Amino acid sequence: MIRNLIDTKTNEVLATLEGTRVIVPPGTVLEAELEKGIYIPPAMRANYQGREYVYRKDKLFAKAFEEIYCRMTLKHASQYIWKDVK
DSSP states (O other): OEEEEEETTTTEEEEEEETTEEEOOTTSHHHHHHHTOEEOOGGGGGGGTTOSEEOTTSTTHHHHIIIIIIIIISTTGGGEEEEEOO
16 A cells, blocks of 8 residues: 655645655655654554664664654644555
């Protein structure tokens, strides 16, 4: 399944989730942020093999992007929606 993360105010596609891959437009602030890895809060680390950070090459990255980054890190998270791509 392929899904796009869309900013509902601008209708801009911020990222595409394709299986276990997260694709972001090159040169964006989001790309730079994700290169640093996604911080896993202590209460959620059991779901991420005890890791403090998950990095882009990791199999758990897409899960962390969707479950943690999009819900907890993005300012105004309710402004963003996932939309299936046909």
